[in-house]
Amino acid sequence: MIVVMKSGAAPEQIQKAKDTMIELGYQPHPIEGVLRTIIGAVGDERGKPEDVEALSILEGVEKVIPILPAYKLASREFSPEDTKVTVGDVVVGNNKVPVIAGPCSVESEEQVMEIARAVKEAGASMFRGGAYKPRSSPYTFQGMGIEGLKILAMAREETGLPIGTEILDPHDLDAVVEYADVLQIGARNSQNYALLKQVGQSGMPVLLKRGMSTTIKEFLMCAEYILAEGNENVMLCERGIRTFETATRNTFDLNAIPVLKERTHLPIIADPSHGTGYWQYVTPMALASIAAGADGIIIEVHNNPEVAVSDGGQSLKPHKFKMLMEKAAPVAKAVGREI
Ligand code: PEP
Ligand code: MN
Numbered sequence: 001m002i003v004v005m006k007s008g009a010a011p012e013q014i015q016k017a018k019d020t021m022i023e024l025g026y027q028p029h030p031i032e033g034v035l036r037t038i039i040g041a042v043g044d045e046r047g048k049p050e051d052v053e054a055l056s057i058l059e060g061v062e063k064v065i066p067i068l069p070a071y072k073l074a075s076r077e078f079s080p081e082d083t084k085v086t087v088g089d090v091v092v093g094n095n096k097v098p099v100i101a102g103p104c105s106v107e108s109e110e111q112v113m114e115i116a117r118a119v120k121e122a123g124a125s126m127f128r129g130g131a132y133k134p135r136s137s138p139y140t141f142q143g144m145g146i147e148g149l150k151i152l153a154m155a156r157e158e159t160g161l162p163i164g165t166e167i168l169d170p171h172d173l174d175a176v177v178e179y180a181d182v183l184q185i186g187a188r189n190s191q192n193y194a195l196l197k198q199v200g201q202s203g204m205p206v207l208l209k210r211g212m213s214t215t216i217k218e219f220l221m222c223a224e225y226i227l228a229e230g231n232e233n234v235m236l237c238e239r240g241i242r243t244f245e246t247a248t249r250n251t252f253d254l255n256a257i258p259v260l261k262e263r264t265h266l267p268i269i270a271d272p273s274h275g276t277g278y279w280q281y282v283t284p285m286a287l288a289s290i291a292a293g294a295d296g297i298i299i300e301v302h303n304n305p306e307v308a309v310s311d312g313g314q315s316l317k318p319h320k321f322k323m324l325m326e327k328a329a330p331v332a333k334a335v336g337r338e339i
Helices: 011-023 049-056 109-122 146-159 170-179 193-202 216-227 256-263 272-276 279-292 318-334
Strands: 002-005 027-032 037-042 061-065 085-087 090-092 099-102 126-128 163-166 182-185 206-209 234-238 268-270 296-300
Touching (some): 011 027, 049 061, 109 146, 146 163, 146 170, 193 206, 216 256, 256 279, 268 279
Antiparallel strands (some): 002 037, 027 037, 085 090
């Protein structure tokens, strides 16, 4: 917020404006010009409407300019209360921390069914699996497409778990909407604004992953694209960012969880599978995410990771996933939540 004083405003009027800003919780930063004084306010950059009004009516004030932030609907100021996103019968963003689990890729009916039964048995609340895969190389497996979506629907039919799957191409939107309960936007597409607008218009719950090189502010602007279409069902997913470190596939940005919880009302899901890239680091980072305040976690699970067509090295075998679930329960309890 910027307070512009009238040219020739008396020193007492400038002082009164500064005192009022302090009373309202802002830190005034006056800039004395030749003709007039401008006072910048540090605190809430945007300025609450009632504060803008209170300052506008002071003597000697010419105008008050609220600075609009890059994102608005996603901001905590817009909605101090946490947003809850409902997927099937699962509510994300309340006391319970849902666990989304399943393979990176849908490979066959047998593979999906076996994993779906195992994760359900271990306590997962949603199932994941990619039917359209955003592979870094065009020569690797690209996903089973519509056949994969049908297999996911069979897994839902049998286990009752809602299904999450990635949408890559707006042309596939109708098909994915028909079979899935939540649309995943992958890291590589997080700034594909045309796709974000389309999933916004679909009204479907969206799991928006953070791009590997997007800042938290840019990430929130991606969410803003979906929200601006009138779709409030957005979950943000931290999945690791690219840094100089090569010991892990990505650097899982645990910091992002409390930072996002402060800046946005949207639920935060942690993905330690892509965040680390190695199965042995997945459980520790899953537990850390819950302790840091994540509203849910998403974990890649494979019944035979050695022969998985994608991301086998970061996939937990079902028995390891079960152990993760057992360890997660007391961590959630320690921070006042439950699995
Ligand atoms: C995935 O979830 O399998 C995936 C491709 O994730 P990301 O977009 O985060 O790389
Ligand atoms: Mn994957």
